Amino acid sequence: MTTPTLRLADDSVTTATVDALVVGTMSGKGGPRLLPGSAEVDAAFDGALTDLLAMLGAKGKADEVIKVPTRGAISAPLLIATGLGEVDGQPTSEQVRRAAGAASRALAGTARAVTTLSRIDLAAAAEGTALGSYAFTAYRSRNGDGPLGQMDLSVPSASSAGARADLARAVAIAEAVTAARDLVNTPPNDLYPASFADRAVTMAQAAGLRTEVLDEKALRRHGYGGILGVGGGSSRPPRLVRLHYAPATSKAKVALVGKGVTFDTGGISIKPAAKMEEMTMDMAGAAAVVVTTVLAARLELPVEVIATVPMAENMPSATAYRPGDVLTMYGGTTVEVLNTDAEGRLILADALVRAAQDAPDYLIDTATLTGAQIVALGNRTQGIMGTPEFRDRITAISQQVGENGWAMPLPEHLRSDLDSKLADIANVASHRWGGMLTAGVFLSEFVADDIPWAHLDIAGPAYNSGSPWGYTGKGGTGVPVRTLAAVLADIADRG
Ligand code: BES
Ligand code: MN
Numbered sequence: 001m002t003t004p005t006l007r008l009a010d011d012s013v014t015t016a017t018v019d020a021l022v023v024g025t026m027s028g029k030g031g032p033r034l035l036p037g038s039a040e041v042d043a044a045f046d047g048a049l050t051d052l053l054a055m056l057g058a059k060g061k062a063d064e065v066i067k068v069p070t071r072g073a074i075s076a077p078l079l080i081a082t083g084l085g086e087v088d089g090q091p092t093s094e095q096v097r098r099a100a101g102a103a104s105r106a107l108a109g110t111a112r113a114v115t116t117l118s119r120i121d122l123a124a125a126a127e128g129t130a131l132g133s134y135a136f137t138a139y140r141s142r143n144g145d146g147p148l149g150q151m152d153l154s155v156p157s158a159s160s161a162g163a164r165a166d167l168a169r170a171v172a173i174a175e176a177v178t179a180a181r182d183l184v185n186t187p188p189n190d191l192y193p194a195s196f197a198d199r200a201v202t203m204a205q206a207a208g209l210r211t212e213v214l215d216e217k218a219l220r221r222h223g224y225g226g227i228l229g230v231g232g233g234s235s236r237p238p239r240l241v242r243l244h245y246a247p248a249t250s251k252a253k254v255a256l257v258g259k260g261v262t263f264d265t266g267g268i269s270i271k272p273a274a275k276m277e278e279m280t281m282d283m284a285g286a287a288a289v290v291v292t293t294v295l296a297a298r299l300e301l302p303v304e305v306i307a308t309v310p311m312a313e314n315m316p317s318a319t320a321y322r323p324g325d326v327l328t329m330y331g332g333t334t335v336e337v338l339n340t341d342a343e344g345r346l347i348l349a350d351a352l353v354r355a356a357q358d359a360p361d362y363l364i365d366t367a368t369l370t371g372a373q374i375v376a377l378g379n380r381t382q383g384i385m386g387t388p389e390f391r392d393r394i395t396a397i398s399q400q401v402g403e404n405g406w407a408m409p410l411p412e413h414l415r416s417d418l419d420s421k422l423a424d425i426a427n428v429a430s431h432r433w434g435g436m437l438t439a440g441v442f443l444s445e446f447v448a449d450d451i452p453w454a455h456l457d458i459a460g461p462a463y464n465s466g467s468p469w470g471y472t473g474k475g476g477t478g479v480p481v482r483t484l485a486a487v488l489a490d491i492a493d494r495g
């Protein structure tokens with residue numbers, strides 16, 4: 001993990017000794033417009049900066065980065081104009097975050113820069129800068145371009161207590177997101193259930209959390225049939241990790257559950273070879289839950305958080321579970337396995353039942369659960385299901401933080417599609433229509449009726465196999481850490 005040093009600065013940006021100065025642009029009718037907050041930069045270019053940018057082809061669109069050699073107009077030898085797109089009144093935080101991210105990607109290899117985006121939205125500029133310059137270099141033996149070294153965030157007063165608190169919070173959030181990305185990006189030969197559990201425990205203990213790890217013997221003793229079934233085909237046995245943040249004063253108790261399949265071959269119902277390597281990301285939900293629980297402690301949120309994180313590797317082998325097997329889940333429900341590739345819901349079912357035993361006020365699970373999520377909503381929109389009121393609350397929050405969830409239904413009639421010829425329920429339907437919803441309906445069978453519950457299917461948004469955009473590089477994105485963190489903060493505020 002590499003992120004730049006972020007620092008508040010209140011000296012002049014036109015005379016600062018830096019390698020580059022970042023300003024924002026917006027798309028206007030006749031061409032780009034300068035974002036408010038850079039008047040003295042424009043003045044240093046004799047008021048001709050907008051014309052200069054237009055001449056270079058700038059439109060002010062999102063993800064547009066234009067580089068201008070300054071030739072002495074300002075101290076920085078390079079000016080970077082980063083687009084926010086169409087701005088309606090005030091720019092949104094997400095517009096600022098994205099523009100800061102695009103600029104910081106363009107600054108890879110630069111030692112030090114200063115930005116005026118922080119004058120519009122300090123936290124968003126800080127988060128976007130930190131996330132945009134993230135690079136996962138742990139497995140490179142040769143040095144490439146390093147990331148941006150330091151970004152000065154221009155603010156009216158660098159000693160303002162409010163600005164310092166905003167920056168500290170933004171840095172904590174960005175560090176949580178990059179920690180999740182690191183876990184997702186770590187290859188499956190190094191990140192398997194036991195090593196993932198170790199890393200989770202190390203992070204949690206450093207933040208003062210209580211931890212508990214159930215190994216395969218403990219899982220057997222307590223009857224975790226879903227986790228044991230899915231993990232049984234691997235030489236690297238499954239785990240259930242529990243992390244507990246219990247602050248002195250607490251507004252509510254929140255249970256978090258995340259799917260931790262460290263590699264998903266599909267098992268005996270094996271996946272095609274093409275793109276199978278991407279199934280290293282099938283533990284992104286678990287990664288998000290682990291780092292969010294640690295973040296709650298770092299931010300000292302007045303909310304009790306208990307994470308229940310099942311970890312397993314889904315492999316085909318002589319010891320693997322089979323299509324046709326019936327598993328007895330934690331709590332006693334029986335499940336007929338019709339497809340071993342629908343493994344996420346099986347390990348989550350065990351974890352959801354365990355999580356409810358703590359009598360939480362809210363229960364949230366997140367998982368790279370279905371390809372159908374990607375078919376329905378694409379790569380940048382998570383599907384959010386659950387108890388309608390809580391589902392809608394989380395959906396609204398996810399949109400505020402720029403992670404763009406969308407509420408999806410759990411139609412009751414889908415339940416009969418999961419009827420089994422011999423067990424209480426089957427793990428898949430006989431057709432693929434509405435697969436994201438069917439998976440949600442399956443999970444709902446394992447959620448106690450009286451707990452407000454939300455299920456975030458992040459199959460697409462958790463991992464970027466396309467080109468970088470905004471503050472999102474290739475690989476693990478860290479979604480939905482910022483949604484979960486904002487939900488915990490909202491519960492801390494409003495109960
Ligand atoms: N991990 C996959 C879902 C997935 C697919 C995540 C693509 C990210 C990208 C999950 O375990 C899976 O295999 N789901 C099956 C379910 C089916 C067998 C009912 C799927 O979506 O095909
Ligand atoms: Mn699968």
Ligand code: ZN
Pocket residue numbers: 261264282341343344368369
């Ligand atoms: Zn999976």
